[in-house]
Amino acid sequence: MLEADLHRLAHWLRLLGQDAILLPGDINKADVIKHPERVFITTSRKLEEHFKAWGIDYLILPKEDWKVQLCLLIKYFQIEPVLKLDRCYHCNERLxxxxxxxxxxxxxxxxxxxxxxxxxxxxxxxxxxxxxxxxxxxxxxxxxxxxx
Ligand SMILES: [Zn+2]
Structure with missing residues (x-):
């Protein structure tokens, strides 16, 4: 699950066949804890204490170019870097x-x-x-x- 600003990254994760949902709006507890099985991906360091308190898995990416961020995610989650094209680019549904x-x-x-x-x-x-x-x-x- 990615914060709304990371939409480009989410689209690319989907192209690689990853199940990636976007937060609909600003980061808020209700939306984030709705998916306890997911890792929440954000660039916001200032909310880190909240993430800990909410008991969620999270990953804070540097505020970098999306290509650098995608590289980091590929390494972190050991994603096979090939175009799977088996998910909808827009809504994450399986095609x-x-x-x-x-x-x-x-x-x-x-x-x-x-x-x-x-x-x-x-x-x-x-x-x-x-x-x-x-x-x-x-x-x-x-x-x-x-x-x-
Ligand atoms: Zn769709």
Whole structure:
């Protein structure tokens, strides 16, 4: 579980197949203790005493570039640094495989014809496919790993 400001990091964790939820708003006890099984990830040192009092697992990241933060998390949680693309980037839900025919009405014609590996988020209904954005994501990930 990440503080709201770390949304970019949460998105990347999801791309790597990690179950990462975002705090909806400011850090507050009610929201944080709702998920006792999760590690709360934040850059806020000033609330550390509260985290201890709330009895939660937490990790304080340096206020650095998100790429540096992602490297730290990959090392800390021993995350396999590959694009899994099995979770919804937006809502963290696990994606379901769907066939080309099933997406026909929902994606542009070009995507229908040339897209591969179609998946659907059962929560928000977003359709994903492996297209031109995929090499770009891989490049960005390589960059991140290169700076680790
Ligand atoms: Zn979704």
């Amino acid at each position: 379901l495989s769907i066939s080309r025919e099933e997406v026909k009405e929902r994606v542009p014609k070009k995507v229908y014809l040339y897209g591969r590996n179609f998946t659907l988020c059962p929560y928000c209904g977003k359709v994903y496919w492996r297209g031109s954005h995929y090499p770009k994501l891989r490049r960005t990930l390589r960059e991140v790993l290169g700076s680790c």
